[in-house]
Amino acid sequence: MITKKDLEHIGWLARLELSEEDIEKYTPKLNSVLDYFGELDKADTEGVEPSYHVLPMNNVFREDIPTGSLSQEEVLSNAPKSQDGFIKAPRMM
């Protein structure tokens, strides 16, 4: 069961500002989904290994040889704010 206070905290973790109205609206809907997920408690998974991936894949390595990359101009072409060849971020504090 997620409380409104929990949701505020989750919103902070996800960097998603939630208004009072959002919290009112989302809390019951998220709880109904979590209730539904609760049925997994009934499944016996004792001794079952988790599957992070479906195919038996290992790390894929390549030679450490530089390849092409986007130009600075291309990289900055979509940045809403940039200055002197850098992407401009908001202040830290």
Next chain:
Amino acid sequence: MVSVNELREKIQADSSGEIVAKYLESIEKNRLNAFITSARETALSQAKEIDAKGHAGPLAGIPVAIKDNISTKGIRTTCASKILTGYIPPFDAHVIEKLKNAGAIIIGKTNMDEFAMGSSTETSFYGPTLNPWDTTRVPGGSSGGSAAAVSGGEAPLSLGSDTGGSVRCPASFCGVVGLKPTYGVISRYGLISYANSLEQIGPFAASVRDVATLFDVIAGHDPRDSTSVDRKVNYSSALIDDVKGLRIGVPEEYFGEGTDKNVENSVRDSINTLEELGAASVDVKMPHTKYALSAYYIIAMSEASSNLARFDGMRYGLRTEDSDWHTTFSQVRAAGFGDEVKRRILLGTYALSAGYHDKYYLKALKIRTLIKQDFERAFKDVDVLIAPTMPYPAFRIGEKIDDPISLYLADVDTVPINLAGVPSISLPCGFSGGLPVGMQVIGKHFDEAAILRTAFAFEENTDFHKRQPEGA
């Protein structure tokens, strides 16, 4: 609906430019809201070049519509989200490079559920796409625009992506053919990630043959996607009108409560048709199917919460008024994401957070193992599985959108396939109340040949795929 072969002849007789102009015209009429962006200028100039110089590629001069979560250099790519406002990719996805090398013309970007999160194309920031068979109904989702474009005659071929059914669901609702390949067969480079361990790009067309043609073009190894596999297969050569000796498994769990009677009857009749053609069917048990939906949504939401962390307004997309670091990010994301995307990010963040990780995320990954084992067991005795793609035909716009659980339940027959990573093709197999019904043919890992052959033989001996909606 025109086939690729017919289009090749038309391009020979007239020109690619004329064909492309015709499709652009119907896209821009926007009868179905199937497209977010028409690529008029680049498409016409590509076509002109092919007409002037010729092109030996298998799709020379043929228009293809692209789901708007696949990166197209110079053509805006929105994921149907406000947060990607103004974003123009500086590079092409691997599948787009492949299409261009084959001579295909990128004709436009299709509508979808925001970030591919949905089964109805109603969560798009650009408004819902309408089903060509009944414009009061949804086309399915999340690749609803790509399916509606083919069904409604606005594109002969299109690409979608399938994370939990997003190619097969709209293929079923719109009466076209859609394929979700084995995980790893098509590079995901340039596909904007929603849930990367589940999703695959997949082709749509009006027939199995054209799906195979498009699949042959876009499949293949790409070192830029570390999950891409290196296998060289000619899929079109699997199209043989012969199912003698084919063993079909019928998973009873896929015909469960909530399955429309007409859908069930259409799929069972189709299995009978294949039996008359020489196949044999047996019932198979897939006992963990009932847990698939919850496991799928937990995994998909968890991966989404991580994948969508990149949308912060710094490098691309929407940027709001600057404040401090954390507040700016939180406000950009609050202003840019729609409700369903926010709900999934929040639930995914919760499922991965300290204290809940084992209860939800790890549990779901263990269920995933059990589901995978269900498939492995079933495929010891059969070559393919056949089941309904969707439990019912297309529902009405607005009918389910306010109730997440009821919308999620629509995916009950499609999500197990993504959890197991196996291939599945949806093709028309009947009608219910004038709306198309789709069945899915599911195969072993990398055995696309078996499902393509089964689907092709069915199509060659039936007429369901020939019916078209009015106005197409």
